[in-house]
Amino acid sequence: xxxxxxxPDIPAPSHGPPSxxxxxxxxxxxxxxxxxxxxxxxxxxxxxxxxxxxxxxFESTMDVRIYGLERLRALQRxxxxxxxxxxxxxxxxxxxxxxxxxxxLYASHTREESYSRVLRALRWWTLRLxxxxxxxxxxxxxxxxxSRGVLKFVDVLRSGTGSVIAADGPAGPIFQAKxxxxxxxxxxxxxxxxxxxxxxxxxxxxxxxxxxxxxPFTQAVLVLGEPLxxxxxxxxxxxxxxxxxxxxxxxxxxxxxxRRI
Numbered sequence: 001x002x003x004x005x006x007x008p009d010i011p012a013p014s015h016g017p018p019s020x021x022x023x024x025x026x027x028x029x030x031x032x033x034x035x036x037x038x039x040x041x042x043x044x045x046x047x048x049x050x051x052x053x054x055x056x057x058f059e060s061t062m063d064v065r066i067y068g069l070e071r072l073r074a075l076q077r078x079x080x081x082x083x084x085x086x087x088x089x090x091x092x093x094x095x096x097x098x099x100x101x102x103x104x105l106y107a108s109h110t111r112e113e114s115y116s117r118v119l120r121a122l123r124w125w126t127l128r129l130x131x132x133x134x135x136x137x138x139x140x141x142x143x144x145x146x147s148r149g150v151l152k153f154v155d156v157l158r159s160g161t162g163s164v165i166a167a168d169g170p171a172g173p174i175f176q177a178k179x180x181x182x183x184x185x186x187x188x189x190x191x192x193x194x195x196x197x198x199x200x201x202x203x204x205x206x207x208x209x210x211x212x213x214x215x216p217f218t219q220a221v222l223v224l225g226e227p228l229x230x231x232x233x234x235x236x237x238x239x240x241x242x243x244x245x246x247x248x249x250x251x252x253x254x255x256x257x258x259r260r261i
Contacts, residue, residue, distance in 0.1 A: 056133075059096050061216045066097065067260065068224030068253075075191055075227060081162035082193040082227060085181050085246065087254070088166040089174060089209030093197045093220055095164070099133045104163040106153045108170040108180070109141040136161070150180065157188035167250060172208045175254075177247035182239050185230035192246060194225035196253025198261045221257040225249045 075082050084103070086094050095105075107127055127137050138156060140149030157163060165184070167177040185192050200219040205211040214220060226249060230242050 063219045066222045082191040084164045088169045089211045104136040182242040192228040194249040198257035221260045223253040223257045225253040
């Protein structure tokens with residue numbers, strides 16, 4: 001029987017993939033924010049490069065003499081990557097001197113609430129400039145606690161990466177070695193290399209470590225002391241003895257540098 005109603009038209013099935021939906025356009029404020037971040041990133045990179053290059057040019061005017069470098073080279077020839085231990089306020093000279101050694105700097109971080117935003121910003125900029133100088137930086141501020149940062153640094157040291165740490169950081173007292181370096185030497189099996197320095201002419205910043213900034217064309221002396229080995233089975237009493245010994249050797253390096261200046 002013929003029906004008077006015609007059948008509805010059925011569209012042919014599509015064999016191709018569905019066309020992707022177009023993303024909605026970004027609002028103007030989002031475009032501005034993304035552009036600002038990109039320009040700010042370029043600006044920071046340019047500023048950091050200019051600051052580091054300017055400082056290295058400034059550093060090239062100094063007369064730097066190094067004593068005890070053969071101790072470091074002997075350890076490296078023997079397959080060791082020692083942990084250089086410096087004083088916080090004297091960090092500028094050794095950091096520039098050893099920038100070609102491919103070292104990792106462990107930057108400890110105070111957790112005190114009194115630590116101002118200005119100091120936090122200054123610390124952040126300083127670490128970025130150190131990275132620009134060629135160092136890897138392990139910043140303890142990225143961890144929930146200082147102990148977690150230390151454990152991560154132990155892994156870095158065990159990997160064979162040469163490193164640097166300030167004995168009296170992050171907040172002093174000045175020229176008093178903390179337990180951290182000897183603890184790291186015990187856990188990671190690295191050799192500690194005490195470092196001290198002296199500058200003929202410099203000015204000191206008004207902070208706890210009396211951070212030293214050399215004048216152009218000044219004389220500078222850097223002394224690397226006798227390496228210190230901390231056995232893995234050292235108990236708390238022996239670790240304290242090694243801490244005192246490290247502090248004594250570092251002070252002796254500074255005294256020798258001052259005599260040779």
